[in-house]
Amino acid sequence: MKIIGIIPARYASTRFPGKPLVMLGDKQIIERVYRQVEGILDEVVVATDDKRIFDAVAAFGGKVVMTSTEHRSGTDRVMEAYSKLGEKYDVIVNIQGDEPFIQPEQIKQLCQCFNDDNVDIATLVKPFTEDDGIAALENPNSPKVVLDNNMRAMYFSRSVIPYLRGVDKNEWLKKHTFYKHIGMYAYRADALQRITSLPQSTLELAESLEQLRWIENGLTIKVGVTQQETIGIDTPEDLKRAERFLGIKE
Secondary structure, rough: OEEEEEEEEEEOOOOOOOOOHHHOOOOOHHHHHHHOOOOOOOEEEEEEEEEEHHHHHOOOOOOOOEEEOOOOOOHHHHHHHHHHHOOOEEEEEEEOOOOOOOHHHHHHHHHHHHHHHOOOOOEEEEEEHHHHHHHHHOOOOOEEEEOOOOOEEEEEEOOOOOOOOOOHHHHHHHOOOEEEEEEEEEHHHHHHHHHOOOOHHEEEEEEEEOOOHHHHHOEEEEEEEEEOOOOOOOOHHHHHHHHHHOOOOO
């Protein structure tokens, strides 16, 4: 299979404007993401809507494409970038531009899901552990996933799913394996084109999770399980956490 990674990166983040260009140690966040994944895919490209990000990527030698400022989601931005490149790939990996510690093994896991010819989209989950605690499980900012026996996603929710009837919730993590969604996606090229042309769905609007639109429209989402946590940078506080992870003193 021929596989490309596209990194959507916009400047106007509500909670952390300009974060792709923020320094994390000796490199900007966007360069750290790029360096983490280059060399394990056939091509890596940044898709941005801002000339400052475009220039920064070009300056460190990365490949970059300018896209519209009007996109509803990173998925739509990935689709525009893929179309502009004009080269055909079997699989497109959507690499979050604020995940500087994404692991090559996680990208490989996503790609391996497409060994099944019936898979349209791939994503990752991480099991919650007892040490995470019930508060982490109930956090609506950590979507949960239920899987079928073939490791395909049945549903995503900000609520805890499944609900363990008759079990004290403080015992839930002991009695069942719950899965936290890790927001990485890969798509077959035809599936990406299809999902970006679909209107928003009822479940998507209810939960504010775009992957529910895909399930409602019959696309198959294969799930890989990772034990590695990601450190996304959505706020300045997340940046401090990432700096601690790197061992950078404040």
